[in-house]
Amino acid sequence: MKTPSRIGRRPLDCRGYGLIELMATVAIVAILAAMGLTSFDRTRGDINTSLRQVSADVRWARARAIVAGEHMRFRATGDSSYAIDRLAEVDGVWTTTATVRETELPSHIELSTGELDFIDIDSRGTVVFEDPTKTAPLTWTLSDSKFATTRTLTVYPSGQVDADA
Numbered sequence: 001m002k003t004p005s006r007i008g009r010r011p012l013d014c015r016g017y018g019l020i021e022l023m024a025t026v027a028i029v030a031i032l033a034a035m036g037l038t039s040f041d042r043t044r045g046d047i048n049t050s051l052r053q054v055s056a057d058v059r060w061a062r063a064r065a066i067v068a069g070e071h072m073r074f075r076a077t078g079d080s081s082y083a084i085d086r087l088a089e090v091d092g093v094w095t096t097t098a099t100v101r102e103t104e105l106p107s108h109i110e111l112s113t114g115e116l117d118f119i120d121i122d123s124r125g126t127v128v129f130e131d132p133t134k135t136a137p138l139t140w141t142l143s144d145s146k147f148a149t150t151r152t153l154t155v156y157p158s159g160q161v162d163a164d165a
Contacts, residue, residue: 046106046108046109046144046146047109047142047144047147047149047150047151048151050105050106050109050142050151051142051151051153051163051164052163053103053105054082054105054111054140054142054153054163055153055161055163057074057082057084057101057103058074058119058153058155058161059161060084060101061073061074061084061100061119061121062121062125062159062161063125064100065121065122065123065124065125066123066124066125068123069123070086070087070088070123071086071087071088071089071094071120071121071122071123071128072084072085072086072087072100072120072121073085073087073094073096073118073119073120073121074118074119074121075117075118075119076111076113076117076118076140077102079110079111080104080105080106080107080109080110080111081102081103081104081105081111082102082103082105082111083099083101083102083103084099084100084101084102085097085098085099085100086098086099086100087120094120105142108144108145108146109142109143109144109145110142110143110145111140111141111142112140112141112142112143113140114138114139114140114141115138116138119138119155121159125158125159126157126158126159127155127156127157127158127159129157134157135157136157137154137155137156137157138154138155139152139153139154139155140152140153140154140155141153151163151164152164
């Protein structure tokens with residue numbers, strides 16, 4: 001009479017958990033911990049989200065100016081808000097014809113514009129300055145008062161945008 005093979009089976013008198021069972025448990029706990037940690041404090045990421053949003057909106061305004069052949073203005077409207085305007089030349093002066101987009105940042109995020117509180121973008125996608133000799137990039141700062149962090153957004157005269165992340 002043949003005895004059945006015991007390869008791959010645990011001895012009957014052995015108690016406890018196998019390696020696969022322990023690894024599956026650790027994996028499940030790790031997944032649950034990762035899900036819990038990402039939702040623990042969502043406001044900590046607001047500064048990065050706001051920086052991405054502002055830089056994306058400046059890029060959108062530039063693309064809109066190029067594609068539609070319109071002049072656009074990206075302007076700060078408050079400590080935590082900005083707007084994008086469509087411009088038209090009336091009697092040699094660029095004036096707002098319509099506000100295309102208005103955005104409110106979280107209340108603890110402040111947008112500091114420095115020397116200029118607006119960016120004019122012409123139909124070629126370049127930044128237009130009132131002073132034609134200005135060639136330095138514009139730097140705007142986003143500050144998070146809740147977590148004491150800052151991020152900068154740089155807009156070059158060519159219209160390109162650089163956001164430190």
